[in-house]
Amino acid sequence: MSRNPNNLSSDLRGAGRLTIDAITGITDIVESLHRTITHLSGRLGTPDQDRTKGITGMVYRNIRSVTEGVGGGIDVMLNQLSSKLGEKDSSPGREAVLSALNGVLSDHLVARNNPLAIPMQFRRNGKPLNEQSLLETIQQSDGKIAIMVHGSCMNDLQYNQVGEENRRHQSIHLFTS
Numbered sequence: 001m002s003r004n005p006n007n008l009s010s011d012l013r014g015a016g017r018l019t020i021d022a023i024t025g026i027t028d029i030v031e032s033l034h035r036t037i038t039h040l041s042g043r044l045g046t047p048d049q050d051r052t053k054g055i056t057g058m059v060y061r062n063i064r065s066v067t068e069g070v071g072g073g074i075d076v077m078l079n080q081l082s083s084k085l086g087e088k089d090s091s092p093g094r095e096a097v098l099s100a101l102n103g104v105l106s107d108h109l110v111a112r113n114n115p116l117a118i119p120m121q122f123r124r125n126g127k128p129l130n131e132q133s134l135l136e137t138i139q140q141s142d143g144k145i146a147i148m149v150h151g152s153c154m155n156d157l158q159y160n161q162v163g164e165e166n167r168r169h170q171s172i173h174l175f176t177s
Contacts, residue, residue: 009082011094013075014116018105020071021112024064031060095126095155103153123156 035052051057102109102118109117122129124137138145148156 007082007087008085009078010115013078014109014114016071016074016078017112017114018101018109018116020067020074021108023067027060027063027067090126092126092157095157099155099158100153126155126157 031052034056038052052060098116098118101116106117108114122134124133127133129137
């Protein structure tokens with residue numbers, strides 16, 4: 001999966017899913033706090049259930065249900081708009097934001113199949129390299145190639161601050177989140 005093209009609907013879908021995940025996660029935290037407080041009055045120790053019951057439980061279930069419904073609606077709408085929004089080349093700012101998100105939330109993004117997840121890939125000058133372009137880059141080198149493996153909330157564009165004319169060797173970046 002190439003993450004270089006900037007597909008606005010895919011970016012919006014990913015941001016929407018991340019927002020839905022955050023709302024659901026906050027709801028889980030609040031419900032857990034609510035459950036813990038209500039169980040402290042009668043007995044100490046761990047409660048024997050994960051969720052609240054009764055009207056309180058219904059409220060939390062409804063919050064989750066409505067939130068997931070809104071997320072599904074956003075996905076449907078963006079799928080329909082995707083051909084109209086089109087693609088364009090990615091910007092360094094977008095790549096920096098994606099790298100930061102993946103540096104902090106990569107496991108979550110991958111587990112949730114979020115379109116903002118960046119797969120491991122070789123990159124050069126901000127572009128993912130397929131097998132053919134990787135071979136061409138190696139063949140065009142002067143025999144000195146630096147392969148830099150990094151993630152840490154950064155991307156290959158942020159490591160390439162020195163101009164091409166000042167480089168003594170080719171560099172290929174293996175991006176891992």
